[in-house]
Amino acid sequence: MSGKQSIVFIAAGAMMLSVWMMRRESKKKSTSRKKKDQKQRDRQVDIVSKKAAEIAMRAKSKEEETEVTEQEESNYKSEWSEHLPGHILREQYKERRRKEKLPMLAMKSQMYDNITMFCPEGRQLSQISSKKAKWYVQKQLATWIGEDNKAIKLTFEPKARSDEGDYGRSLKQNICIACGDGEKYQMRFYIVPHVYRTLFPKRYKTHMSHDVVLLCADCHLKMGTAANNRMNEIEDEFNPQQRFATNQRQYKVRSAALALLNWRHKIPEQKISVHEATVRQYLTEEKTPIPENDLLTNETLQRIIDVDYRIENPNYIPGPVLVVNSIVNDQEKMADFIRSWRRFFVNTIHPRFLPDGWSIEYAVACDEKPTA
Template structure:
């Protein structure tokens, strides 16, 4: 072999080796190499095609055209970037001044609500459209403010931080999410955030700040959804938004900071793993910081004892727990008939007997397992109709509520509680029943003048020697202006000021649950409709596969009709329930 031939072969083998090495590097580090490309692609089109439209009047014909265009953009890609801006004057928040909505095609509409005074009908329909998801960071807070200020309900809000957790990323603020996932820095200068959004005309930096917040929200959503459905970089198929929505459906209209501890994966919500378990390395535990957690005590022993209770003639009345069966025997109200299963026969005639499917439901033994997934090693009791509503029902509708107490495993229980928040938010709007933490819905509020007197007295009494003389003089004047009969500030006056109670009871306060029950009782068809709403919600969101036989969304209505036919229920209770007061014959 000649020297030239050997050199040529060496070059060939060197090129082959280099090619193999390059392929190895590309395959081995493909995620790191391709990640910057993925960061650029989603937001590139949106920001490159950015078009900002400012709407100042509901009557302007252009307003309807822009809203119509937004709706058209949502025909295929049912997602809008959503954000709001407002100002604070004297420590009090003013109504929302600016509403930002952006589509995936780069259109950002800035609705200056402070000038419009009301929300146009077409815009209201878009906000209330359950099929269109409104994405952002903490969008529920903005939605709540819009509801409070303009009486519009914003449906299907989604906090992007939920998607971050599901995709295994760190949940952060919008600015950090934009930089991390889009490689696009947002201008989050506090001077812009706190600028005058009610100004006669917004400055270009304000318009840019407001528009970009909504636009990048859509781009971040796209990027995180692609992370939930990983593909090869050459696969440019459209996202399957229907399957994606099913994954994050439980998190729609839910506040990210509510403090639920979940294990979340790209496939959705999964059961928490024990701390000592190996688990999957892909699972990321979602535990928001600085949150209060309610301890959930699981039960591993049998919840249903399925003991039998009989009438004096031996007819089966219902299944009961062992403690209740033993109580009948101990009180000489019943006789033990059989040990296994424990069967007790009453020594007196009961008020009623099992009738129809309602009666058969209570006669049927129940299984000790999660009604959703079937897990049987640990479970919690789930109140399908939450206690905060049930507690305000009349007695006749609060008795025999075991039908609405089901067993769920810890994971299904937490997921169900999260989905409940969405219904509670809708009920809050429908019944004008804000939660306690909403604006104006607190049992007590602070009287500003009394609080200033209290604070001044406390500061001077305990820290007067450390406060600058000028500030001491101002505080003393505050006290003298309040206590006009006093000519000087004495220690007794300071102690009197410290004792001032500045909390004033809010005469308009009404608990959320009580208000909802009142509204359904008086205006929305009665309390059986409220029960039906919660039961149907449970069936739709949790899709239980192991419900007890004869479990029904109309259970209480059927039970009350049976009692009405037997003359064992008052007409007033039937009216509250929303049922016909005339008993059915036959």
């Protein structure tokens, strides 16, 4: 090998070594960079994990704090309610009981089915319930119209027909006619109180759905309370007698027995002696005395409590009977009475969703021509 060739060979080897060294260095740097990147990613994951753990701990702590706060609030309310006056506690109890009974008192199905009834000529007569429509069909007095069974057509000519715009022909929505709510518990409401309506002659209550409307539970309570107050005002004008008189002596003895049976541990000794003396004197008068050294047993006290202290009045006439008897023989008074309740209903609850055709001046009897 000549000197020139040797130099070329050495230069090529040096170049190859240099390239290898450069690649090795680059590989080291790449590996180092990857390790750094991995460490950085691991560090970020650790940071995120720690933050997530902190958030979870704070959430758990907040939840526990909320539970403690709710428990403290419940305890506070319980302690606070113990110091409320008795009449407020009774009202709270009544409200709880009312809400518990709502599912039982509310309607289980819709009030209005809106089945349209047509005469043989095809003229609309009225809106009726599904039950009544099925009765007509089963008796072969009508046939269904359409596949959805939302209308029937009579097979006979009816004796009477409603005028145009009659309340009976209008569609009724299954919502509270006062506030429009259709989700809450819904209840029938008698605009003329049911205690009066049941005493009316048949012509004033048969086929007269005009004065039976749909209200939600809240509006029903509001309107019912107002109606009861007005009933009391009306009946007070007739000075009705009390149904029961109170036997004051028996009432006093019963109160003493109740106190001894239920609240002896809270009553001062002096008061206990007074109550026991009252009870013992009563037992002596009833010829069932108890020796002075013997204790009054719970059975004896309960027997005294169970004795009725009320005396029924044989001449008692219920207020609704007095009211209806004063108007039942006068058609004009009956009409004024019914329409006064309609007017009172509108002025009290201010209904915004009354069905078309509903009116204070609407007919008050089934054989009376409807008026708008």
